[in-house]
Amino acid sequence: MTLFTEHSYSRVMVFIDYRNVYEAVRYLEEDDMRLDLYRLTQILVGDRDLVGAYVFDSRWKIPKKNDPDIQAHNKLREMGFRVIARDSLKKVDENGKYVQKEVDVSLACEMLEHALMNHYDIAIVVSGDQDFVPAMQKVQSAGKRVEVAAFDQSYNEECKRTADIYYTLNDIPFMSLHSTTKEEEAQDEVVDAIKKEYGDELTALSEESDGEEEELDSEGVPE
């Protein structure tokens, strides 16, 4: 039940608080699920006109070698997301706990700026953080609709009340799954034929390449 009517011509802009979503589903990696922001955006936008999809995150000021965050950001950029990563990731203690700064304000500024410049009709905020409530209200004051998507456990009640429409991510199928066996992961049937012909030698070679792909996937990078 919603007050609003969906129009395919509505211009939608998506603002994703990456860390907020990723941390919420990180534990699901143990169940071989991967966060797929691409699919999530597709579902949230629907048949409306997507004019921009932003992902806001932070990164280490001095990046590590093979920094998984940077790899994840690059993958998102390849998909078409506009990734805005602040150099504001800071370690709090020796246990690996860290905090990020500037990200929420960055998202709020971007959302408000685009609203005031009439770049979209509907803003979809993928985060249930209460910090976004004032920005959402300002965007609504600019005549825009604000939709919010977040997990039940991270949903702030004030955020729900402020949103024109809110989605609960728990129910939306956007976590990607993968095949069981290495043979199924191999997407080229020719490889199977070669394997049959050359036996174990090429099987070992194939396993090596599969191992590399798994490494990438284990970093929680969306599909």
Place this chain on the structure above:
Amino acid sequence: MRGSIDLLAWQREELEKAGFTPEMIADPVAKLKVLAFDFNEQKGEGVISRIGKTYVFVKPSEQESVTVLPGEVWICLVESAGSVYNAIPLLKIDASMLFGLSDDIRDEIVEILWVKKRSSFMSQFEDRYKVEIETAATEAAERRFEAERAELQSKLDETRRQLELSMMISPMQAEGDIELDSEEVPEGAEPVQPKPHQETLEFTSPPTRAVYIQAPGIPEIRVNPSVGSSYSRPRESYMAVLESPDTIRIGGLSDGKCFAHISPNKGYMVIRPHGYGSVLCKDGGRIQIRGLERYSAFSGIRQLRAEYSPKYDGIIVYLAARNRFDPRCSSTSASR
């Protein structure tokens, strides 16, 4: 009739009535004329008339006793005065005089006036008629315009009424649809068949069709659904069978690559055939998925409910009854 009227005899009678003796009028009466006087433009004052090509002036001795104005018509006694005539005005012909005349005489006078002053009368009549005709034509056009305007206004009002009516009816019809879904079935209508899978997943707001993000200069991944797509026209329902801890078979699904997505609450899984998919469908719809036993416990071969979901543009498989969508507690989409 007019040809039988003797205007001279009539003039003679009139003169006798005025006191003239037959002798007095015997000679001059032959020169009794009906003259129409105009303004003497050459002199700049006085009046002038014409008999043939000869000018006629009011006799100076008579000008003090009788005032003749331009445009007036008089019965005059005409005397020759060299190259012109002098006229002694006797009787002015005007409306009061004409009313006293018989119809025949009046027609005769009008005929004479018309013959003598046709050109000036014509110009006067033309001007007068032109104004009258123009006035009449304008009034007729205005009447016609008003009638057309009134007709168009009535049509506009009718259209507005119909529009308002339709705007009122639409919500009523919508309400009617809701009533039809309820138990209040109108008489004569066929009973509403319960929709299959009423308890199924119904997202109000997540959109029906998937769109693809396309950014300039960025490879368009997943944008070619024809690659490896195994179903052209999705069916309403599918049969899904959990065959092993990590294998699910979906009847009717063609072999090829698919995308498999699951909701974080592990309640349902969506299979979308796609050329860039991350899972492989083979052997008649069998899909092996890593970790499937953790989403749907395997205790032997069992059937799972599956159906096509236009909202997710794929086949939705309900993995566990406990995780099925419950509208009482789920808030996938809601307005505040």
